[in-house]
Amino acid sequence: MIDVGAKAPPFQLGDHLGRRFDLSAHHGKRHVLMLFYPLDFTPT
Amino acid sequence: MPALEARLSRLFAAHTFPVGISVDSQHSHAAWAAALGGISLPLLADFHPKGAVGKAYGTYLEAAGLDDRATVLVDAAGIVRYAESVTPGGKRDIEALVAACEALDASFDGDLPTMPSPPEPPTDMTLFVRDHCMFSRWALYARANLHLDGALPVRNVSVDAQARADLEALGGKAQAPALQIGDEVMYESQDIVARLTGACAPLL
Numbered sequence: 401m402i403d404v405g406a407k408a409p410p411f412q413l414g415d416h417l418g419r420r421f422d423l424s425a426h427h428g429k430r431h432v433l434m435l436f437y438p439l440d441f442t443p444t
Numbered sequence: 445m446p447a448l449e450a451r452l453s454r455l456f457a458a459h460t461f462p463v464g465i466s467v468d469s470q471h472s473h474a475a476w477a478a479a480l481g482g483i484s485l486p487l488l489a490d491f492h493p494k495g496a497v498g499k500a501y502g503t504y505l506e507a508a509g510l511d512d513r514a515t516v517l518v519d520a521a522g523i524v525r526y527a528e529s530v531t532p533g534g535k536r537d538i539e540a541l542v543a544a545c546e547a548l549d550a551s552f553d554g555d556l557p558t559m560p561s562p563p564e565p566p567t568d569m570t571l572f573v574r575d576h577c578m579f580s581r582w583a584l585y586a587r588a589n590l591h592l593d594g595a596l597p598v599r600n601v602s603v604d605a606q607a608r609a610d611l612e613a614l615g616g617k618a619q620a621p622a623l624q625i626g627d628e629v630m631y632e633s634q635d636i637v638a639r640l641t642g643a644c645a646p647l648l
Contacts, residue, residue, distance in 0.1 A: 401502040401514060401527050408518040409500035413465070415486035416473035417586055417641040418634060426461060427522045429557055430648070433455065433462040433545055434518065435448065436503040438510040438532045440468045440476035440487075 408432075445483050447538040452485060454542055456559040458549040459520065461648060463488055466511055467495050471582070478588035484562075484645045505532070515541060519548060520556055565595045565644045566625055571636070572611045574620040575602040579633035583621040586637040590644045 402409075412422045426432050448455075448462050455462055464487045468476075477483035490497045490511070498504030498511040505512055513534055517526035525548055530536050549556075571587060573580035587596050599607035601620045612618040615629030622629055623636040630636055 401512075401529060402500075402516060402524050404524055404527055406524045408516075408522050408524050409497075411497045411500065413488040413490060413497060414470055415463075415488050416470050416477055417484075417486070417589060417645065418470070418637050419486060419641060419647045421463060421486050421488055421647060423518070424522070426520070426648075428520060430459040430461050430559060431520050431525075431545065431548060431552070432518045433460050433541065434501070434516040435445075435462065435464045435536070436498060436501070436511040436514045436516070437464060437466050438505075438508070438513060439466060440472045441479075443535065 445477070445485070445487070446480050448542075449483050449485055451538065451542045455545060458542075458546045459552075459556040459559060460517075460545040460549060461485075461559075465490050465497060467491055467498070467509070474582065474585040474589065478585040482588045482591050482593075484590055486647070501527075503529070508532070517541075517545065517548060519552060520554065560648060562645060563643060565590075565592055567595070568626050569596050570624045571596050571598045572607060572620040572622040572624070573598055573600055573602075575600065577620065580621040582633045583623070583636050583640075586640050590640055592640065592644065596640075 410424045414420055462485050467490050469491045470489045473487040495504040503512045503514040512529045513532050514529040519525045601608040608618045619631050621633050622631045
């Protein structure tokens, strides 16, 4: 697991509505809460 | 995810944008999110190359080929402020996580812009679909995930001859899926989903 205090690795990924999410686009504007989970159709 | 979706306004007030991430495809995400009653927050597909983002954050479980159930909070300066696993079979305390976001925001050194409110969906829209069509299903999943069930009527050209005739009159062809917004008719499912998403839940 990444360390608290580390710089967040930049990434871009597509989502379930066809949007393109770019983490770095949010820097300077807001925090980002990332919920990793094993598989769809499981509780999160 | 529904517990998080229900707390979106609190998260936005705390200048926090939530995302879900797994190795599933966007199609799996869309179907699952619709089955949950509609999820508009981004479900990101870390699908190809599989788990690349999970590997960068140390959440990818190589032997299982899946991500851990883990939460990472990145502040507006791009620094990781929270990183915890509840193990793949564990359960997250969403209320506690939202409270942690609020605490982080309250102690964050710097002024952040107010998060924009989501736009109102356009009125005068109709979605035309047909049976046994993956593109129609993709559009219907987007309708559910954008919480447009009340605002966007659906007409099925497979069973409704009048719908087929109306669509042909409006757009020049009876091909579905199709989205009508006022005088505008579009037929490509990717365009339809992008139009609906842009109107209702653009990425901020």
